[in-house]
Amino acid sequence: MDKTPFAISLAPGSSTADKTGTWRTERATYVTSMPPCSNGCPAGEDVRGWLKHAETEESYEDAWRQIMIANPFPAVMGRICYHPCETACNRGVLDESVGINSVERFLGDEAIRQGWQLPKPAPTGQRVLVVGSGPSGLSAAYQLALLGHSVTVKEAASEPGGMMHYGIPSYRLPRAVLDAEIDRILTLGVEIELDSPVDDLAALMQAEHYDAAFVAVGAQIGKRAYIPAGSTSHVLDAVSLLHSVADEQPPLVGRRVAIYGGGNTAIDAARSAKRLGAAEAVVVYRRTRNRMPASDSEVHEAEEEGIAFRWLSTIDHVDADEVTLERMELDADGFPQPTGTFETLTADSVVLALGQDTDLSLLDGMHDVDVTDGVVRVDEIGMTGRSGVFAGGDMVPGERSATVAIGHGRRAARAVDTWLAGQVAEPQASGPLADFASLNTWYFEDAPRTHRSRLEAVRRSSTFDEVVVGLDAETAQYESRRCMSCGSCFSCDNCFAMCPDNAIVQLGMPGEPYAIDLDYCKGCGLCATECPSGAIAMVPEEI
Amino acid sequence: MTITPRELYQIGTYAAGNRLLDLDQRSVQAHGDRTNSITSGHRACQGCGEVLGARFVLDAAMRACDGKVVVSNSTGCLEVFSTPYPESAWQVPWVHSLFGNGAAVATGMAAGLRAQGRDDIRVVGQAGDGGTVDIGFGPLSGMFERNDDVLFVCYDNQGYMNTGVQRSGATPASAATANTKALGAEPGNIFGQGKDLPRIALAHEIPYVATATVADLHDLERKVAKAMTFRGARYLHVLVPCPLGWRSASHDTIKLARLATESGMFGVFEGERGDVTAVSPIRRQVPAEDYLRLQGRFAHLFGEHPRPDIVARLQEQADRTIARLGLLGAEPHDHTLEV
Secondary structure, eight states: TTSOOTOOOOOTTTTGGSSSSGGSSSSEEEEOBBHHHHOOTTTTOOHHHHHHHHHHHHGGGHHHHHHHOSSHHHHHHHOOOOOHEEEEEHHHHHSSSOOOHHHHHHHHHHHHHHHHHOOOOOOOOOOEEOOSHHHHHHHHHHHHHHHOOEEEESSSSSSTHHHHHHOOOOOOOOHHHHHHHHHHHTTTTTETTTTOOOOOOHHHHHHHHEEEEEEOOOOOEEEOOOOOOOOOOOEEHHHHHHHHHHHTTTOOOSSSEEEOOOOOOHHHHHHHHHHOOOSEEEOOOOOOGOOOSSSSHHHHHHHHTTTTOOOSSEEEESSSSSEEEEEEOOOTSSSSEEEEEEEEOOSSSSESSOEEEEOOOGGOOOOOOHHHETTOOTTTTTTSSSSEEEEEEEGGGOOOOHHHHOOOOOOOOHHHHHHHTOOOOOOOOOBBBGGGGGOOOGGGGOOOOOOOOBBBBHHHTTTTOOOOOOOOOOHHHHHHHTTOOTTTTOOHHHHHHHOOTTOEEEETTEEEEEEEEETTTTOOOOOHHOOOOOOOEEEEEEO | OOOOOOOOOOOTTTSSSSSOOGGGGGGGGGGGOOOOOOEEEEEEETTTTTHHHHHHHHHHHHHTTOEEEEEEOOHHHHHHHHTTTTOBBOOOOOOOOSSSSSSHHHHHHHHHHHHTTTEEEEEEEEEEEEIITTHHHHHHHHHHTOOOSEEEEEEEEESBTTTBOOTTTTOOOTTBBBBBBSSSSSSSSSSTTOOHHHHHHHHOOOOOEEEEEOOOOHHHHHHHHHHHTTOOOOHHHHEEEHHHHHHHOOGHHHHHHHHHHTTTOOEEEEEEEEEEEOOOOOOOOOOOHHHTTTOOOGGGSTTTOOOHHHHHHHHHHHHHHHHHHHHHSSSSOOOOOOO
């Protein structure tokens, strides 16, 4: 340096001797936060993770395996889930939410087509009983089998699947799809005993030497409201109706059917009645459409099929060929109040879809299991008051859906596993949420959603053929690529390119694409602002 | 319902890189082996737009010319923060002489190379807006007129930031600087003065003129590469927001460049031999106010005694640029295919 004349020639890049990182008051740091989709998924799927795999054809199987970590029914749930993930999706703010559910179905169908299976784990020698083979029971059985436990499932009905088989009509869920996904669980070594109702759980566990039990018997009994009805009137409940249809012994419903209730079961019953030959199916609901608990897409499809709706109406009494309705009005709190105005509706039969109750008699011998309001109380890991007995699905408090049930099954399986090891499971903590404000959406291509096409209405009103058609490979990939990867780096190189100080190093390693060179990071925050997915945070330095 | 499938690459070429695209479709800046023409340890402010602009331009030029680029640099921030004795942040052959003569030095370098028959080595002259539109304007205009084989790049941060934020011929109307205070009935820089150098350059009918910003990396790099396909005088004018002089947050530098183009306050176009040949259309139009509000130099237009009349005049300027260049409704670049 002595021999270098002033201002004549300086060594190239000699500025690196100056560690300008000392200027910094905040440092950039890579973060991974909870995307709204996963946060909203009751089954706990890593949606962002598997969508990323689904962006290229070569990694469809990886995507499917990622789903299978949380949910053993991608093809089923890709059809029947009410996709709270999509409701929460940040892309919905930008244009339309990512069609997560349709991609899940595509991957699930692909797995069935290709015959993808799961590796069998080494057995632990411990025996776990699962009561009920609905989504919750099978989810728990699957997870426990993956952990190497020996699982026996007792099912009261003669077909496995619970409400997936007996509640959801085949035009929404073809039976071949359900059976394929159940068979895959059985291939793992799960034993299922059909036509085997459990009437005394404590006795059974002792007699057959189970170390732990997961109970998920569901809510199979249609609620009966007292409605004055003439002797010749034809009143049945929706659960039984759907059950009989699943057994291929559909009841005669007549030409005109009134369905009473506003949930998804009411819609299923109405759409099934139409397919059974009813010329008119009318849903009677005491409140308004926007207060209806049924999923929007179900209601929309029902309307397309010609299902009629009577809003703000209750059934006062039922006669042989007509129903008397009372008009309601909503009070200031949104509750329906009677008006004293009556009208009649012609109906050959009335289907009640007023909610479902549970049959918990199998727990009668367990006095430490707390049953309140007809449901079983469980703690935050899914255990009942009886140590080693866990419960989930429709028989525990909370929202009732197949997705919630799958989540319960997985949660309980994890807890059963730790309990069997003599430990107590910790409830799963979730990190900070990657909300829309944390993203820089400028960088995403303008890409409207691809919608799944639907079967023509004429075929829908007469057959139980599947209504919603799946995506093809091209559109599934397109849809996956609409994911904005909220809260997780997806290697776009923006930080690397836009650092004025070259303080970002490309590592190119999976899960760790970049590092920050704190010798030179001045803490300007450009990388964080220009990160499309909100995966960089500025953290104050201790000064 | 009809579905029109289309190849989608999530971020396309809006972001610097994209793991779904081939490496050659990603920006030069996304390449791990980029030149880093100006490297770490320089003393530019936090969030400096100019150092980004310089690295973007020179790395792209190095790639386009197989690493054979020599650079002349006028006095200014870029020169001062990159070469405090005894250090240099440059990793390309680089020379500084005076404030006003950057273009003349580049002319001389080009002449020298021509005399040696070295047409493989390309010359880039670079300066801030002061060294381009004011102090260095005479040599630059001469360089254009003689059609010397130089790409001259102006990094426009709209003022003399190095010496304490004084007004230049590129400072926008109403902006407060050290010598255009936000005082009186017409606060800040007055309306009706200043120079639009890209249009002046275009009027010289040189082979290639383009504007760009640090917010659209692919566009900027493409223009540098395109400029290198021409021989003769070429001019590239790059908007580089300045957190110090604009009194903006250091993390908003690129966002401000983006808002400048999306509001029409800065028009992005390219032209050949006197005619505009292409423009970068506005993708999501915003009012000029969105751009102005993030900058302390325009703070006197908002706040306790707001001046909506002046904001409206600035909006009129933006509307005029939008109309002149046809920035609305033009065909957008295809960000899925553009290389």
